[in-house]
Amino acid sequence: MSRKLLSVGLLAVCLQGQAQLDKEVKMNQYITILMQKMTLEEKIGQLNLPSVGFDVTGPILSQGVEEKIKKGLVGGVFNTYTPAAVRKLQELAVNETRLKIPLLFGYDVIHGHRTIFPIPLGLSATWDPALVQRTARAAGDEAAADGLNWVYSPMVDIARDPRWGRVSEGAGEDPYLGSQLATAYVKGYQGNDFILDNTVLACVKHFALYGAGEAGRDYNTVDMSRLRMYNEYLPPYKAAIDAGVATVMTSFNEIDGVPATANKWLLQDLLRKQWKFNGLIVTDYTGIPEMSAHGMGDAKKVGELALNAGNEMDMVGEVFLKYGAELVKSGKVDQAVIDAACRNVLEAKYKLGLFDDPYRYVNEARNKTAIMNEAKLALSKEAAIKSMVLLKNANNTLPLQAGKKIAFIGPLVQDQRNLIGNWSGAGDWKKAVSIWSALEQKYGAGKFLYAKGANLIDDPALRKRLNDHDGQITLDEKSPEQLITDAVQTAQQADVVVAVLGEAFGMTGEAASRSMIGLPDNQLELLKALKKTGKPIVLVLMNGRPLTLQWENDNVEAILETWFGGTQAGTAIAEVLFGEANPSGKLSMTFPRNVGQVPIYYNHKNTGRPFDENQKYTSKYLDIPNSPLYPFGHGLSYTTFSYGEIKLSKPTITNADKLQVTVRVENTGNFDGVETVQLYIRDLVGSITRPVKELKRFEKVSLKKGEGKDVTFTLSVDDLKFYNTDLKFVAEPGDFKVFVGTSSEQVKEVAFSLK
Template identity: 40%
Template sequence: MSNLVSELLAKMTTEEKIGQLIQLTGDFFQDGKAAITGPINELAHLKLQTVYSVGSVLGVSGAADVRRIQENYLANNRLKIPLLFMADVVHGYQTIFPIPLGLGASFDPTVMETASGIAAKESVAAGLHVTFAPMVDLVRDPRWGRVMESTGEDSYLNSVMAQAAVKGFQGDSPWDEKHLAASVKHFAAYGAPEAGREYNTVDMSEWRFREQYLPAYSAAINAQAMLVMTSFNTLFGVPATQNQHLLRDILRDELGFHGVVITDWNAIEELVHHGTVRDLKDAAQKALAAGVDIDMMAFAYAEFLNKAVELEPGVLKLIDESAQRILELKETMGLFADPYRGLDESKEKDPEFIRDNLVQAQKAAEESLVLVKNHRRTLPLSQRQNLAVIGPVAQTGDLLGSWSWKGDVETTQSIADALVDTFSEIVTAPGCGYHSFNKQQVEQAKLLASDADVIVAAIGLPSSESGEATSITDISIPAEQIALLKELKTLNKPLISVVITGRPLLLKEVHTLSDAVLIGWFPGSKGAQAIANILSGKVEPSGRLPMTFPLNLGQVPLYYNAYSTGRPIEVGQKNGEYKYVTKYVDSSNEPLYPFGFGLGYGKILLTDMTMVSNSLKMNDQLILDVTLTNDSPRDSKTVLQCYTHQKVGETVRPLKELKWFKKVTVEKQSSLKIQVNIPVARLASVHQDLSTKVDVGDYQVMVGFDSMNLKVLDFKVKE
């Protein structure tokens, strides 16, 4: 503990320490300008003295507003302890990048780091100190709306992207005024709600939690994330916000996290609804005992204020510990030296400042788009071709996605407008609504399209149908949009579907009807231009799927790294008996598009793969020399992916696990040699006693361009 923090704690009353543990919205300091992201407890009645002792503010930004609130607060705070300002800056502040699922689709951690760094720079200029990001929850059920905030279904990809996001938000030590603190969320396993229903129960073994869900949180904490946010769900039968095993044994003791733990909105009060506490006072005591430092808008810790002089020594000790962590965060960020650190109203409004950031947003969008079908090389298009741009997403700026706090849909360029700037002749019409179909509207669109060389169908979902509290039971493209595609197909012209979405969808009919399909993950402020550049061939499509796309809803949850079973489908094929194995009787087990899949315009082949040594010790590295060859007449990008499989383990092992990836460019008519290095330590698995270690034995390494089409080599790990 520093001298400054020690001296402050010695001067503070118990009430002032408790105040540091309370977070309020900006509504308590100004007239209704804060962003509300959850229900407000109408019973909250705080004394003015308490308001001027709280530690942090949620959901308000803007240099002028933050300065005014901070000045007013400090004028009324006895010890001049500044406020922390926090908000959900998930994939951009003013400059909106692709949603995190799209950033995951880039398979490039530098893209994530750059996006997070720019978001930090803009946020700090607007007065923010903490962002509630990154969300590193592993997601496998596309019915859950918040899959858009994650980077996908794979723990290794999530871990790499989590570290990149934290580094981008926080920068390097020492702390500077262009970065803000990251709050990793949601701890833990929030991405696995039963039936994909928001705020629902999560129930899994601790073995599975440690195997698949914990690694990304651990990676973010190893990257020195300064805060962790608890999740709404239960885990191991106990709500996360009061779960001492989760928050103390695992997070603090095992992972070594010494920073600030904050709840999600009203989560302490919600313990009453979970039925694990009697009332709000009981909830506050259990959350504090679990190690929760900041109560976000539940007013639970305010319960301690009423009897501050009567609190037991154990409770006072916990309050002191939490207050200390919060004060240390403020000191680390330099707020005692300058309560207005980084705040810059002129920069906030500087068009040059934003213009430079938009260049990076466009690059990120280009890296995130995934081409999943390109029949007979329909793409790229010639700029001399005449296009008909049809569909409900054609003429809208609704390309930003959920959590685009300061993004402006009204000023965001539409796909049709971007294509007008790129191609010689464009006609455009909606054809239908997202969920509405009008025959006259369709006929008008067909008439416009009848003279075009190519039809671009801009389809998908509005941003309001992804994000928090948007769970759905049907992940199909709306029937009205499928009907539009069928009508456009009758014109017998090349049909390209650009699908804007925040989650994997059922695209079997879209795939069948279209000559080419491009997936856009709410690509952000410059997403329309990125799409135009991909369609025209100015930019090579290089995104890859961070989540599996199912053939049928009944396959969900469907993910590539499933565990081995006692009756794999191959056994039935070999034995001539195909019934009593793990399969459906009405559908294939296979997805429409597998994890890691995506196409480019070039033709890159894996032409050689050798292993330096197939017998490795525990401290060795698995080293592969891989040769890629591009036979096409243009430079091309791809994502080389490396998976492993442990043939025999103490516990059941996945069929394959991603352990390494790299996005590479192979020049036209040339070959590129790449060395893959995987530490043997990365092969560790969780055992029955919940320890994590590498087993000796036989393994396989698999290399390719997606999770299904791979070349395989065997190797051994020995003592």
């Protein structure tokens, strides 16, 4: 590069930096002047985030909220959307308050807003950060067009226990993959400029360690060492912070014996000081008053703890509103704490441009063109296709041949509601495309056989528990026995049976932990009856977590994991089943053989007596293998891929070197396909014990049949670093292994060393 070009580049960077500095100075001046006009009560009001319920006619104001808004005692509103509904509340804040401070409008936009994409666990199975970023951008665009400017996503909690229902909302068990996707979500939601009316504030959650609850039970206790926190659970949160996420939500669990919402070490020492986060911190839903049940004191006391820990918006609890002023006047909370919290709320509003135009997100015309448009529906189908994981495909049973007689059997064949899954928010399940309707649209009515075969759930206690919370589970008029009889008779007429089974959407998500994670008993009974017909069976799964599928794996020819695939799931599934699209998803979370293996994850550590089938006194079970049913990174294709030997640029590197890792990947099958090439390392000797494998790179490679490609990864000393006992991020000289392959278990390996 010439000196002239270099000088121009440096000048541009300097000018950009100066412009940003000027913006911050202007913002600080504006907010300082505004805060000088505010009373203590008005400042505390900015910290109040009530939920305003919603129905088809507009917002239903909770008790007293309208008056609180008029008095300037509400900083934002949770659960209100659509331009008309948002305008109604924003007008109260802007026209009828003393200082005319606009409101924030937040909502749980988890995997799409109106257009629903696969659940996040499904999206993580794409191993495609660019695609995930596009889905977040589309969701943010729709949310903004619907009056919202703050979304409570992404959830980046590392989870290794599939009993926990909220695994459906995250990216699985791996910190590296989780970090890549956390970054993608943040960039997608927030874009490059908040002043644009189609960008929204993202909120990384749940800070922190929420996915490690004991026994897989939601809201449960978490207890782990700082070493495990820093090396295994904190990286995705840190990645979101580094990506510039605007807000952070605290978690329900305790950390070191102190609930996260009152944990000063977590929110001040780690988040603010170590990670330099300067955005807004919000609690989870009633997170502050719930600390009383933890044993932290009465409502006033937990309010004091939450404020002094650094929480800045109280979601729904209204503890700050009730006790904040009293706590300041009594000296329990310093005025500076309230001022700092209020400033961060006001800064968020300023960055969104709400002080210039409180109605910038209220645009009826954009609402009509941005929501569920052709491009977003196409993206929903693309994401659904790429999220599917082919778990098994014996005898090349898939793809199906349209000329054969095929029976589609199961309670989810014609279902629409469950396609969009849990946390589908403002999504309309009636607009979801079922598998059956997609088949009829593509092949015409009467082309395939159909039988329901079973209810989604027969267990009356479970059905009632789910339906008490809008589970929408109904019973067929026919008895369970008659449904199975009909299904068997239908299957006997077919060449191939496609059984579409899985969980109800309410069986995963928040407050949806399960102690047993197999298919519901009645569905398994149906599958066993179909097996007796002797027909080849393709099992299509819809679910929100890894399932125990040992019998299914041993007894059916093919298994396709489709998760809850979203608005266009039916069309996507039909295209994959018939080979118009080739599945390329890879598991981001291990599937156990049974719940006795849980927690199970690929990046475990060895014991002093590691597994050895031929030795009694080693770490293993008596009744099953140690290995999972399907490992992390597993996912088949309709084609096959072969891997050559790994080539290293050098056998030894120093801190200043880069290591090139190259492998030849070839498509050796009969279909074009996409393979996700995965690279893992192992530090053989460390000052603390190290995992048997750690994912460090991956690359998706599209290969036509017969085509090959050299895939090269570049590693640096940073990829070899970990947090030691002093919580220093270091790389220690010594011997390493590098693994490259198609999953965490199917890899080739070579050795190298760090001097």
